[in-house]
Every structure is written in C-alpha cells, then in structure tokens.
Amino acid sequence: GQQLNQSPQSMFIQEGEDVSMNCTSSSIFNTWLWYKQDPGEGPVLLIALYKAGELTSNGRLTAQFGITRKDSFLNISASIPSDVGIYFCAGHPANRDDKIIFGKGTRLHILP
Amino acid sequence: KAGVTQTPRYLIKTRGQQVTLSCSPISGHRSVSWYQQTPGQGLQFLFEYFSETQRNKGNFPGRFSGRQFSNSRSEMNVSTLELGDSALYLCASSLGGFITGELFFGEGSRLTVL
Numbered sequence: 211g212q213q214l215n216q217s218p219q220s221m222f223i224q225e226g227e228d229v230s231m232n233c234t235s236s237s238i239f240n241t242w243l244w245y246k247q248d249p250g251e252g253p254v255l256l257i258a259l260y261k262a263g264e265l266t267s268n269g270r271l272t273a274q275f276g277i278t279r280k281d282s283f284l285n286i287s288a289s290i291p292s293d294v295g296i297y298f299c300a301g302h303p304a305n306r307d308d309k310i311i312f313g314k315g316t317r318l319h320i321l322p
Numbered sequence: 323k324a325g326v327t328q329t330p331r332y333l334i335k336t337r338g339q340q341v342t343l344s345c346s347p348i349s350g351h352r353s354v355s356w357y358q359q360t361p362g363q364g365l366q367f368l369f370e371y372f373s374e375t376q377r378n379k380g381n382f383p384g385r386f387s388g389r390q391f392s393n394s395r396s397e398m399n400v401s402t403l404e405l406g407d408s409a410l411y412l413c414a415s416s417l418g419g420f421i422t423g424e425l426f427f428g429e430g431s432r433l434t435v436l
Contacts, residue, residue: 243424252326252412252427253365298365309378310425312357314364 216299216313223289224321231316232283233299241302242275242282247315248295256297257284279304286318294320324349326415326428334434340401343431347394347415353377354396355425356388359410368411371396400433408435 216233223229233242241260245253257268259275259282266273273284282301286293299313327346335341347354355370355378367380371390388398394415400407410432414425 245425245427250429252414252429253425254427255424258424300365310355310367312365312367 214299214301214311214313216316218316219314220317220319222319222321225289225291227289229286229289229293229318230283231297232281233301233313234281235301235303235311236280238279238304239282239301240279240304242273243300244271244273244282244284245298245300246295247298253296253298289318289320291320291322294318326413326426328411328413328428328431330431331429332432332434334436335403336436337403337405339403340399341403341433342397342399343411343413343433345396345398345413345415345428347396347413348426351415351417351426352394353416354390354394355414355416356396356398357412357414358382359412359430360408365412368398403435405435408433 214233214235243258244256246256247253256271257266257273262275262279263277264275270287275282296315296317298315300310302310329344345354353372356368358366368382368386369376369388370378374390385401390396410430412427412430414427416425
C-alpha cells in the first residue's frame with residue numbers, strides 16, 4: 211500500500227536555527243497536511259495543501275506541495291523552545307482519496 | 323468551542339480482556355475517525371464513522387470495532403486484548419469527513435496491556 215517516508219526521524223537543533231523536514235511517496239497525493247503533536251496531546255493541524263506547487267505559510271512555518279505531487283516539505287524559521295514536538299506529514303493518495311496516510315513523524319529537539 | 327474529548331485518558335488491562343474507548347467530537351462535526359499510535363508505526367488509521375455509518379476501515383483485525391451514535395459520539399472496542407495492542411488511541415473529528423484532511427484530534431486514550 212501507499213507509504214509516506216518522512217525524514218529525518220529526529221532532529222537536534224539550537225534555538226534560533228531554521229528547520230527543514232520532508233515527506234516523500236512513490237505515488238501521487240491529492241492533499242498534503244502537516245500536523246504537530248506536543249507531548250501528552252493529540253496532533254494539531256499546522257498547514258493544509260491542496261494544489262501542486264502550492265506554498266503556504268503559517269507564522270514561522272512554511273510548507274510546500276511538491277510539483278510532482280509525490281512530496282512535501284515543512285520549514286520552521288528561527289526555532290523557539292515551544293517548537294519541540296513530533297511533526298507528522300499526512301496525505302490523501304490520488305487513487306484512494308477516501309484514505310489518509312500518515313508519516314511516522316519527525317521528532318524535534320531544541321538544545322538550550 | 324469545546325474540543326474533542328476522549329475517555330478514559332489512561333487505562334491498564336490484561337491480555338484477553340476487552341476495552342471500550344469513548345470519543346465526543348466537536349459540536350456540529352459529524353465525522354469521527356480513530357487512529358492507533360505506537361512509537362514504531364506512527365499513526366495507523368482504524369476506521370471512520372459518518373452519520374452513524376462506518377465509511378472507511380483500515381487494516382486491523384476484527385477484534386477492533388467501533389460505532390457512532392446519533393449525537394455523533396463514537397466508541398471503539400477492542401476484544402481479546404493482546405500485548406501488541408498497547409498504544410495511544412486517538413480520535414479525530416471533522417465537519418464533513420476526513421477527505422478535507424482537517425482533522426481535530428483529542429488527547430487520546432493510552433492503553434497498556436499487561
């Protein structure tokens with residue numbers, strides 16, 4: 211079945227640094243979504259992308275829907291301590307629009 | 323606006339027992355979907371309910387079942403628990419269905435099977 215390969219699995223960065231993570235698939239997706247999960251909480255939607263090539267920002271976060279429709283990236287600029295958590299990509303495959311697939315997450319650690 | 327409420331938050335069961343988890347969606351949301359989250363596998367889709375009907379189902383054995391009531395509240399049940407069922411079970415609601423992808427998650431029910 212479809213899989214989303216999310217990388218990196220974990221990141222250790224200094225406060226103030228920019229962060230980049232991505233998600234790839236061997237098949238085409240109609241929608242790409244990025245969620246963040248804080249410890250002890252459920253995931254929260256950060257950005258939703260619906261069109262190939264779309265670039266969307268939400269504060270310090272920017273995400274893009276790849277033009278091949280097989281990938282997406284999320285950038286976080288000037289990281290702060292509250293950015294710590296797990297970031298998940300998710301998407302609806304083009305051939306099974308009724309399904310949603312999640313990546314395994316990128317765990318972000320911020321060093322003081 | 324109240325968020326998605328899941329109960330219980332934590333529970334411990336032994337192998338062979340069964341468990342029922344509850345989810346109250348955001349008011350006005352008619353779709354409820356369930357996910358199993360484990361450290362190695364990430365978020366795995368269990369099933370989705372819309373207007374009391376199961377609309378989609380993931381690749382889990384028949385021991386996992388669910389239902390939705392007329393007020394959109396949903397329950398999931400796991401029978402004959404196995405050690406591997408230990409996980410965080412997340413419920414998400416959305417207005418019309420998870421096709422839009424805009425899911426609102428609860429805090430989850432953490433199940434430990436001994």
